[in-house]
Amino acid sequence: MSTAESHPDMPPDTPDVWFSWNDMEADADPAAEAPLACTGLLFDETLRDGLQAPNVTNPGQDRKLRLVDHMVRSGIRAADLGFPGSGPSAARECLDLARHVAAARHPFSVGYAGRTHPADVHAICEIAQQAQIPLDAYVFTGVSPIRQYVEDWDVTTIERTIRATVRSCTHEGVTFVLVLEDAVRCTPEVLGRIYDVAIDTGVNRLCLCDTVGAALPHGTAALIRWTRRYFTDRGHLVDLEWHGHNDRGLALANSLTALSLGCARVHGTILGIGERTGNASLDQLVVNRTLEGDDGYDLTALREYAEYAAQVLDVSIPQNYPALGADVFKTSAGVHASAILKAHEKGDTLLKDAVYSSVPAALLGREQDVLVDEVSGASNVRYWLTTHGFDSTDDNRVKAILERAKAGRGPLTDAQMRQIIATAP
Incomplete structure (x- = not known):
């Protein structure tokens, strides 16, 4: 036609x-x-x-x-x-x-x-x-x-x-x-x-x-x-x-x-x-x-x-906007956190950026952000503890944080994480 x-x-x-x-x-x-x-x-x-x-x-x-x-x-x-x-x-x-x-x-x-x-x-x-x-x-x-x-x-x-x-x-x-x-x-x-x-x-x-x-x-x-x-x-x-x-x-x-x-x-x-x-x-x-x-x-x-x-x-940058959004380097999935933690332990920033991202966070002056929430696993907690200067091998501490995370909605804040650490037995 x-x-x-x-x-x-x-x-x-x-x-x-x-x-x-x-x-x-x-x-x-x-x-x-x-x-x-x-x-x-x-x-x-x-x-x-x-x-x-x-x-x-x-x-x-x-x-x-x-x-x-x-x-x-x-x-x-x-x-x-x-x-x-x-x-x-x-x-x-x-x-x-x-x-x-x-x-x-x-x-x-x-x-x-x-x-x-x-x-x-x-x-x-x-x-x-x-x-x-x-x-x-x-x-x-x-x-x-x-x-x-x-x-x-x-x-x-x-x-x-x-x-x-x-x-x-x-x-x-x-x-x-x-x-x-x-x-x-x-x-x-x-x-x-x-x-x-x-x-x-x-x-x-x-x-x-x-x-x-x-x-x-x-x-x-x-x-x-x-x-x-x-x-x-x-x-x-x-x-x-x-x-x-x-x-x-x-x-x-x-x-x-x-x-x-x-x-x-x-x-x-x-x-x-x-x-x-x-x-x-x-x-x-x-x-x-x-x-x-x-x-x-x-x-x-x-x-x-x-x-x-x-x-x-006067425009907003969407949370998931490629490379620049607030959420683009965040993850709460346990499998992702486990791989990022292992890359971090190898001391290679490029490797840590690449294992679950195609855009290196470091190039933008940012870092991988592993959250701890109701869908997280132990690796999420250990990564947070490691990168914030706490002992990540304390299983009781890890367990206390996970229990708190799975009882709530949304990721724990840094302040909440520190409070749990301070009060955990």
């Missing part, structure tokens, strides 16, 4: 409105594959796309400056710091952020977002001139047939505005990055026409967006591989970027796919904040990159960044 037939309310001449790269076969040509090593930068969208979330508090300027400092300490080396074209107040804040980066000599690439609109481009160029630092202009335009249909746009208009924006950025001396909104639902025919404009105007940086979180990992791969092949076949070098949202819960998987396929930058926000269900989680990307051998990040600083962001943006 055609897309027009499956959506009978749509005009018969608009079948491409329902196009998705999830329905395309990925190009398996080895020549189109990137090296296995993921070398792309992570691009922090917290202060732009992240602040579009309705549940997020827009922090004051001093707090935004501190957020930038936290990014840098965590190892983030590039970020979108705002949308200066949205008004005079936003333009002033964006200028202050750029000047802060310059004054602190942060090893940090600054970008700003804007539409293919002369006022937006001018606002970005003004910041570049006043702050006297290199800037990237992330200029976005919707390209999918569904957006064209709803907005009454046509591809010719999109082509014309891209050409005009490239000329403006070139004239003002800022780096133009072509950001294609909803690229995941844009047909090869439309993308080909836009890519031809990029080639003709010398564009060498292109961001593919999964604006509504529609992509599956194989759809992400199909789009990236096809795009790379298109430019390669025409002898034009272009650095690809990926910007993903989390509507289907796949933003992290899609972003890791984009990194594995050689994207120069992959975008995300701290704690995955953003409109609707949010963006790809930058912190989870950092954790995964670190576990894959990238030593450019500081996970302890990342935890501090996330905790500060949660405070000033």
Whole structure:
């Protein structure tokens, strides 16, 4: 059944409105594959796309400056710091952020977002001139047939505005990055026409967006591989970027796919904040990159960044949030506690972190936390006693603690444990 037939309310001449790269076969040509090593930068969208979330508090300027400092300490080396074209107040804040980066000599690439609109481009160029630092202009335009249909746009208009924006950025001396909104639902025919404009105007940086979180990992791969092949076949070098949202819960998987396929930058926000269900989680990307051998990040600083962001943006970190949640290194199961205790007795922190966790707690400045509750066994008690400086071989003490734990609900606190030890015969 055609897309027009499956959506009978749509005009018969608009079948491409329902196009998705999830329905395309990925190009398996080895020549189109990137090296296995993921070398792309992570691009922090917290202060732009992240602040579009309705549940997020827009922090004051001093707090935004501190957020930038936290990014840098965590190892983030590039970020979108705002949308200066949205008004005079936003333009002033964006200028202050750029000047802060310059004054602190942060090893940090600054970008700003804007539409293919002369006022937006001018606002970005003004910041570049006043702050006297290199800037990237992330200029976005919707390209999918569904957006064209709803907005009454046509591809010719999109082509014309891209050409005009490239000329403006070139004239003002800022780096133009072509950001294609909803690229995941844009047909090869439309993308080909836009890519031809990029080639003709010398564009060498292109961001593919999964604006509504529609992509599956194989759809992400199909789009990236096809795009790379298109430019390669025409002898034009272009650095690809990926910007993903989390509507289907796949933003992290899609972003890791984009990194594995050689994207120069992959975008995300701290704690995955953003409109609707949010963006790809930058912190989870950092954790995964670190576990894959990238030593450019500081996970302890990342935890501090996330905790500060949660405070000033007025968002919570779920108890079970990967790597950063309060419960992610806690266990009360006796089998787990037994293995962790044995690893602890071997004196190997890495071993203790790895036996029942894929993310080392020590990298985040944390430790394995073995709880004692109604489902615990003797190993839980002995681990607590050992790590708190008590004799763990006293069977009567272990028995007294276990009896108390199994008679209650929830884990015993450190204070309760010490009280039992003090009163046990």
